[in-house]
Amino acid sequence: MPRTSRWTGDPVWIADVLRAEGVDLVEYPGWRGRGHGDFEDIRGVMVHHTGSDYATAASIANGRPDLDGPLSQLHIARDGTVTVVAAGVAWHAGVGMYPWLPTNMGNWHLIGIECANSGTSISAPHRRSWPDAQYLALVRCCAALNRRLGQTSSRTIGHKEYAGRAQGKWDPGAIDMDTLRADIEARIGTITDTAPTPRPPVPVGGYADVLMFRGVEGPQVAELQRRLKYAYASYAGDLVVDGVYGPQTEAAVREFQRRTAGLKVDGIVGPATAAALRLTIVTPAALPDSRAV
Numbered sequence: 001m002p003r004t005s006r007w008t009g010d011p012v013w014i015a016d017v018l019r020a021e022g023v024d025l026v027e028y029p030g031w032r033g034r035g036h037g038d039f040e041d042i043r044g045v046m047v048h049h050t051g052s053d054y055a056t057a058a059s060i061a062n063g064r065p066d067l068d069g070p071l072s073q074l075h076i077a078r079d080g081t082v083t084v085v086a087a088g089v090a091w092h093a094g095v096g097m098y099p100w101l102p103t104n105m106g107n108w109h110l111i112g113i114e115c116a117n118s119g120t121s122i123s124a125p126h127r128r129s130w131p132d133a134q135y136l137a138l139v140r141c142c143a144a145l146n147r148r149l150g151q152t153s154s155r156t157i158g159h160k161e162y163a164g165r166a167q168g169k170w171d172p173g174a175i176d177m178d179t180l181r182a183d184i185e186a187r188i189g190t191i192t193d194t195a196p197t198p199r200p201p202v203p204v205g206g207y208a209d210v211l212m213f214r215g216v217e218g219p220q221v222a223e224l225q226r227r228l229k230y231a232y233a234s235y236a237g238d239l240v241v242d243g244v245y246g247p248q249t250e251a252a253v254r255e256f257q258r259r260t261a262g263l264k265v266d267g268i269v270g271p272a273t274a275a276a277l278r279l280t281i282v283t284p285a286a287l288p289d290s291r292a293v
């Protein structure tokens with residue numbers, strides 16, 4: 001793809017370009033006509049977190065009492081669903097500066113992406129509490145937009161890089177922008193894989209009888225705790241392997257479910273969750289109260 005074109009005006013092509021990238025896209029009613037006037041030349045993409053894991057696309061389209069929407073062109077939910085809410089200028093960048101932008105004029109030159117995410121904290125490591133589906137959708141969106149605009153991933157920046165902490169901006173939290181840009185650049189170069197990558201099938205058969213939830217005890221619970229603790233140390237590393245399905249175990253199970261496409265987030269380990277965990281099944285004979293003979 002040529003990287004020399006220069007787009008001026010509203011990105012009316014945004015839905016088509018994202019869909020072609022394999023993004024799960026929703027078109028918010030009226031998006032083509034929504035905006036605070038028309039774009040100047042679009043120089044790049046700016047990434048944000050909403051500050052809440054549950055902020056909706058409607059809240060980005062409609063804005064807040066103190067700030068009229070749209071607040072961005074795109075919204076990405078935690079399940080990876082991308083909603084285009086506006087084609088015109090949105091109030092997302094505010095005051096700030098960056099080498100290839102006119103000072104305080106980011107809104108007229110950047111496509112904004114608001115991700116439904118709390119951001120965790122200023123010092124959180126890369127992708128802490130960013131579900132795979134949401135992060136992958138973000139990479140795809142940025143890659144598709146940068147590619148369409150004839151840009152490299154250097155044209156995707158974070159709000160924190162433009163406004164910075166001086167303005168109290170640290171979004172997107174738990175995103176290392178250089179790592180994100182490397183992932184986007186790899187994606188920009190990948191033009192043959194335009195379909196979503198399906199989750200590898202896992203056989204549920206051997207897990208048909210698994211059912212563990214808060215209050216359950218025994219060696220199978222201990223095996224579950226071991227699996228979470230060592231395979232998912234980033235959020236389950238502190239788990240105590242005591243064979244008791246308590247609040248900590250439930251929280252780790254929920255986190256695993258949140259991060260795994262296709263699982264219901266209920267804190268209960270049934271066949272699907274056990275299969276996704278590739279949990280080792282403890283034989284019934286090993287259970288202390290087993291009635292197996």
Ligand SMILES: [Zn+2]
Nearest residue numbers: 048049159171
């Ligand atoms: Zn922001």
